[in-house]
Amino acid sequence: MPAGTLTADEQQMVELVSEFVDQRVRTRVRDYEQDDIYPEEFIEEMKRLGFFGLLAPAEYGGVDVSTACFARVTEELARGWMSLAGAIGGHSVISYLIKTFGTDAQKQKYLPGMADGSIRATMALTEPGGGSDLQAMRTTATADGDEWIINGSKTWISNAAHSGLFGLLCITDRDATPAHRGMSVILTEPGDGLVVSKKLPKLGYRGVEACELVFDGRRVGNDAILGEVPNKGWAHMMRGLEVGRIQVAARALGVGQAALDDAVRYAQQRESFGKPIWKHQSVGNLLADMATKQRAARLLTLDAAEKLDAGERADMEAGMAKLFASETAMQIALDAIRVHGGYGYSKEYDVERYFRDAPLMIVGEGTNEIQRNVIAAQLIARNPI
Numbered sequence: 534m535p536a537g538t539l540t541a542d543e544q545q546m547v548e549l550v551s552e553f554v555d556q557r558v559r560t561r562v563r564d565y566e567q568d569d570i571y572p573e574e575f576i577e578e579m580k581r582l583g584f585f586g587l588l589a590p591a592e593y594g595g596v597d598v599s600t601a602c603f604a605r606v607t608e609e610l611a612r613g614w615m616s617l618a619g620a621i622g623g624h625s626v627i628s629y630l631i632k633t634f635g636t637d638a639q640k641q642k643y644l645p646g647m648a649d650g651s652i653r654a655t656m657a658l659t660e661p662g663g664g665s666d667l668q669a670m671r672t673t674a675t676a677d678g679d680e681w682i683i684n685g686s687k688t689w690i691s692n693a694a695h696s697g698l699f700g701l702l703c704i705t706d707r708d709a710t711p712a713h714r715g716m717s718v719i720l721t722e723p724g725d726g727l728v729v730s731k732k733l734p735k736l737g738y739r740g741v742e743a744c745e746l747v748f749d750g751r752r753v754g755n756d757a758i759l760g761e762v763p764n765k766g767w768a769h770m771m772r773g774l775e776v777g778r779i780q781v782a783a784r785a786l787g788v789g790q791a792a793l794d795d796a797v798r799y800a801q802q803r804e805s806f807g808k809p810i811w812k813h814q815s816v817g818n819l820l821a822d823m824a825t826k827q828r829a830a831r832l833l834t835l836d837a838a839e840k841l842d843a844g845e846r847a848d849m850e851a852g853m854a855k856l857f858a859s860e861t862a863m864q865i866a867l868d869a870i871r872v873h874g875g876y877g878y879s880k881e882y883d884v885e886r887y888f889r890d891a892p893l894m895i896v897g898e899g900t901n902e903i904q905r906n907v908i909a910a911q912l913i914a915r916n917p918i
């Protein structure tokens with residue numbers, strides 16, 4: 534498998550995750566998943582192994598790996614259980630935002646705890662009225678002396694019940710046009726004026742909760758604004774979403790790889806008409822297409838990660854990776870069900886889970902329709918006539 538340009542230490546990190554997944558996660562995942570249980574045991578182990586500090590700088594206790602390594606670690610976790618990769622998703626984006634745009638005080642306050650996982654963070658963008666059209670958002674923070682008062686609601690916020698920190702995108706200048714010029718990322722902890730609802734029932738991505746947040750007069754200081762300068766939040770978050778979309782692409786890679794591995798194994802074990810089913814050309818062709826698309830998806834993802842690591846704008850590349858890898862994961866999951874025949878539909882095998890987990894990567898972190906809009910806009914911007 535192409536490894537990208539990982540250092541020896543980073544390769545070791547990926548191997549460590551791979552071992553954790555094979556020895557601990559894959560043997561237990563079905564129990565946790567089917568009963569929708571929060572995977573406390575795995576989260577504790579992930580804290581101990583440093584997975585929550587992947588994007589935090591070493592001086593704050595983090596591991597500070599490249600985005601390519603972050604993507605490979607994410608893929609390995611998702612190969613075991615996509616929910617575990619989801620548990621570090623929004624958290625890592627917020628680490629990246631604080632590392633890149635935060636004040637020294639914000640870095641000191643949050644990064645050490647985020648690195649060891651004692652503070653787990655999530656990002657709150659989507660509202661009940663819409664997630665794609667973020668500029669129509671209604672959650673506001675209104676200045677009141679040295680404080681801001683937050684009102685509004687967010688929905689589908691992953692890991693919210695276990696979060697010690699919310700990276701909230703909201704309006705801080707209602708008169709700004711276009712609206713994105715009046716948005717800020719506010720770093721807020723749970724407390725008075727913020728209610729986290731019960732978890733929303735969902736198709737897959739089980740074990741890890743998604744909740745609604747209601748802000749009703751939540752007060753924060755000026756020092757809660759990322760970088761302590763208001764109205765820069767849109768640009769900050771768009772950069773963060775480049776990391777987030779690479780992470781979602783990598784989650785899709787993990788699900789796709791798991792489905793492909795299971796299909797390749799099953800196609801050799803199962804026989805019909807006196808031979809292993811992979812020798813029937815239709816099944817062999819399915820496997821060939823699955824493996825080819827999976828490889829292409831991984832190369833696109835590593836390409837986007839390397840672009841980001843080079844300090845270049847990577848929204849188009851991250852969008853392409855997220856679009857292709859998620860559609861590929863969905864297709865591979867469906868084809869893995871085909872290869873497994875009736876057993877593909879059974880709870881005794883993992884392929885039905887891949888099929889329920891894959892659609893999240895099509896919708897989350899900006900739907901694939903929105904990714905196509907981003908890709909098209911960048912194609913034109915980068916190729917003017």
Ligand SMILES: Cc1cc2nc3c(=O)[nH]c(=O)nc-3n(C[C@H](O)[C@H](O)[C@H](O)COP(=O)(O)OP(=O)(O)OC[C@H]3O[C@@H](n4cnc5c(N)ncnc54)[C@H](O)[C@@H]3O)c2cc1C
Pocket residue numbers: 623655656657658659662663664665666688689690691692735738743893896897898899900901902903906
């Ligand atoms: C399990 C789960 C976890 C999530 N976790 C988080 C989280 O942690 N934080 C967070 O902020 N959000 C989270 N989300 C929300 C997710 O990011 C949004 O659901 C997503 O961005 C889409 O927003 P929406 O659901 O409001 O759909 P809508 O925006 O209403 O879109 C509906 C449909 O219209 C299409 N559409 C809309 N506008 C356009 C357009 N301009 N061009 C083409 N098509 C368009 C969309 O592609 C989609 O097909 C999560 C969602 C789920 C399901």
